[in-house]
Amino acid sequence: MLGLLPALAAAQGELRFCLRSEPKTFDPLKVEDDASVAVRYLTGGVLVRMNRQTQALEPELAQSWKVSKDGKQITFKLRSGISFSDGTPFSAEDVAYTVRQMMDPALHSPTGDAFRSGPGNVETKIISPTQISITFPASVAGLDRQFDQVAIVSAHSPKKEMAVLGPFMVAEYKSGASLLLKRNPNYWKTDAQGRKLPYLDSIKLDIQPNRDVEMLRFKRNELDLINSLDSEYFDKLATTAPQVVHDAGPSLDSEQMWFNEVAKAPLPPYKKAWFRSAAFRRAVSQAINRDDMARLVFRGHAQPAMGPFSPANKFWFDAKLKPIAYSPDAALKSLQSEGFRFENGTLKDKDGNPVVFSIITNSGNKYRERMATMIQDDLQKIGIHINVVTLDFPSLIERMTQSFDYEAILLGLTNVGLDPNEEMNVWLSSSENHQWNPKEPAPETTWEAEIDRLMRLQASSADPKKRKEAFDRVQEIVVEQSPFIFLVNRNALSAVAQDVQGAAPVILVPQTYWNVERISLK
């Protein structure tokens, strides 16, 4: 009886934090926005879950699983005796129903997109109530990992998607104000002592886009967690309560700049020639002081970027990549060997055109504006003059994707997933998001053709080693050719109130509450 007391005490309490926008859906298969992803994470039960700390895949509703050698088929052995939050029993039928729904073209499920590797139908075969095999028409790279995002929905529950298998369930939703999640009484997990999880009674999610209000409320103890803190807010909190802030190190997010290499762009031919020259791009990259950028713009809460993937991505990051050394002298020398000359503080190309270009970034983002100003100052040292232009986001996107009327852009890339397949739309030359030169009918350079080949190779292979080798080479080519000049990887910053126990903030989304079922309040 005495042994039960701590468990009962721990099982009481409400965790409070903010969603920065309204969740657009509670249907886990239609989730697209960040707020809905958060709700899905807290309420959805998945077959396998990637441990956000170790980045290893762990069993959840599936006790075990096996992927076929060709990467087309996956067989799950499910746990038995599990029920949805409304009491409806869970079985292989629910998994089959979920997969069918997810792959139904009429539903347009963003979750299903990751599995659409080729034309044809997906086949589900229920071997027994606790065993199911799913066969895709073509090989799906990292097939098992993709199921981390697939919350199982009930095939039979009258409550449809509101019947859940995760640790919490939606109890109350006040549009535009808040969302209350209550513990799922039928949640199947227990801790090492046999106590039922989750420890918390409920989670209150306030919908609050204003970061200042979020921080004020955190300081007044009205909130328990803040995810994705800005470096300024982090330092501000750290001065008064250093024990509540957490810097988990470099995240997957990167800040980068790139030049316009679109052949039909309305730019003078001599500028196109600069931008399409790898030597020019590499020299610009070399002349940028990334250390200063990380130290000043992000107050030390960022790391100079080495390539397309952050070192935070433990498996896929190419460890052979080295930090890009800051050397204006070497940059100038390399430009001079390409025919550029430095005259009276101005760099001129071989035809005498002064090297001047504009760099656009989105207005209102003071970090990027500061980065652009530092780049302006750095490149001035090798005689390159930059005009910094801040534009409202829609205008910037219009120039970037429609008119191609720009010279260079500075923006960031938010990465949620770890697998390179999630960036196919960036690296394939035919892709729309191949920003420096989108939708190429055929690769315009040999190195882009090689990237295409390697990306397709890794996507079609089920062998992790082969995939890694291929993607390592992609990363090396990208650094050599510098179509993107990667600048910094921001650190994952968060705040956790002192009365929260068991939270261990990590770099991967959802940072502070990835182990929500084991979080409790003092």
Next chain:
Amino acid sequence: MTIWRGMACAVLVLVVCLSLFASWLAPDGYAKQYREVADAPPSATHWLGTDEIGRDRFARVLYGTRISLLLAPAAALLSTLMAALIGGLAGYVGGAWARIAMAITDLFLSLPWLFLLITVRALLPLNVSPLVSVLVTFLMLGLLGWTAAARVLCTTAGTLRGSDFVRQARASGISPTRLFWIHVAPNLKPVLYAQFWISIPVFILSEANLGILGLGVAEPMPSWGSLLRELEGLVSIGEQPWKFVSLLLLVIVVTSFQLVLSQEEAAA
């Protein structure tokens, strides 16, 4: 001259003089980045400390003041002249011309100017130097800011057109041009002055608004708007009061303009 007006004039003269001597008071300029002492508090070397990327805040305030204080009156002059041309002439001519001119004015008044400025800014060529961007920003403010003054001038000119002394002059056979320059224009002058003075703080604040949105003067050139961006958000409140110098200066200058203006308005 009241004591308050005198003080306001003295403040404005002092601020203008300081900003004009910026290159002498801060010889290293506004763009130099002292990266090793970034975000530093005030010191003997950097009287108002340095900003996040190490630029001397005192130099930036001086140069920013110069830009805002020189170009806001220029924009005010442009807008007042446009208002005089459109509103004054419409009021003086009257009839259908006045109705058409005021319809156009109303159309301009109904435009959400901030969005219009953002749109115009987005359509401008990208590769312009910071100096050109400053001029363009204030030119846009001047070209879009004449409407309210035009209405006032139209009404005033309309009243003058119907006044006894203008009727008398017209009856004596004076030419319309001479009538305008000798009898109407001098009587419009106080209103023009008042509109000019009113517009200056309005344009200073408009530029500051654009700057806060990151759409004003291009980096590395400072303006009050871009300097005020340092005060964005909760993080700026508290520990570093010297960051508030640009805000304080803006308040003092705008208040001084208002004090000077109240006399001009009385005269009008």
